[in-house]
Amino acid sequence: MSEAYVHGYDPRENKRLLDQAGTLVDLLHSDTSYPSGSVVLEAGCGVGAQTVTLAQRSPDARFTSVDVSADSLAEAKRTTEAAGVTNVRFHQADIFALPFAAESFDHVFVCFVLEHLSRPVQALAILNKLLRPGGTMTVIEGDHASTYFHPDSRAAHMAIQCLVELQRLAGGNALIGRQLNPLMVEAGLQAVHVSPRMVYVDSSRPDLADRFTRKTFTAMIGRSQIRD
Numbered sequence: 001m002s003e004a005y006v007h008g009y010d011p012r013e014n015k016r017l018l019d020q021a022g023t024l025v026d027l028l029h030s031d032t033s034y035p036s037g038s039v040v041l042e043a044g045c046g047v048g049a050q051t052v053t054l055a056q057r058s059p060d061a062r063f064t065s066v067d068v069s070a071d072s073l074a075e076a077k078r079t080t081e082a083a084g085v086t087n088v089r090f091h092q093a094d095i096f097a098l099p100f101a102a103e104s105f106d107h108v109f110v111c112f113v114l115e116h117l118s119r120p121v122q123a124l125a126i127l128n129k130l131l132r133p134g135g136t137m138t139v140i141e142g143d144h145a146s147t148y149f150h151p152d153s154r155a156a157h158m159a160i161q162c163l164v165e166l167q168r169l170a171g172g173n174a175l176i177g178r179q180l181n182p183l184m185v186e187a188g189l190q191a192v193h194v195s196p197r198m199v200y201v202d203s204s205r206p207d208l209a210d211r212f213t214r215k216t217f218t219a220m221i222g223r224s225q226i227r228d
């Protein structure tokens, strides 16, 4: 692949992506649906964790989901088949060398991908060219150091800073969420609108503490490393 991917592709990471998507489904997808007949490109679909939600919420849209990893795509096919989803086709492709004609999609969806790329503006510009006039692009990215605790935890901040640094060394940017507006504008997108979303957890929400704090966020930091 064109970039080192800081989270890697082992089965525990695949499980984490599915846990993450399940935990954040309402936060991320409550306002994502595509009209009947739309042709949608999902760039960087991974193991299909978002694909299932997208396809189920817009059953009359047609999705093309691409990822650079053949193993992730194989998992994505299994995941969507198991969910009974039939409106998705998968392609192995690099975002920087996509095999699609200009203006061939009505919508583009990108989730947790730009943060791993050293050239996010170029990636956005490439994806923008694939949109038909009047098409839309949804970009969801994290901002992993926008985290605070009570009581505060120096250890937690240091662990998060390790992820930020590892991701930077791998060519990515774990803080990209706060830059989405200027990056999208620089890439030539118009009418850019940012909708910040927050995950809030306290002890009255033990289920969310388990699903988000432990299985999504802590697991992401724990398994990040520099890889070839």
Ligand SMILES: C[S@@+](CC[C@H](N)C(=O)[O-])C[C@H]1O[C@@H](n2cnc3c(N)ncnc32)[C@H](O)[C@@H]1O
Pocket: 001, 002, 003, 005, 007, 017, 021, 043, 044, 045, 046, 047, 048, 049, 050, 066, 067, 068, 069, 072, 093, 094, 095, 096, 110, 111, 112, 113, 116, 117
């Ligand atoms: C954190 S995962 C997110 C997957 C999925 N969007 C989700 O939210 O569950 C990032 C994915 O981007 C893919 N990726 C990274 N660089 C890519 C590139 N240049 N072209 C296509 N996919 C890429 C990785 O293989 C990985 O599957």
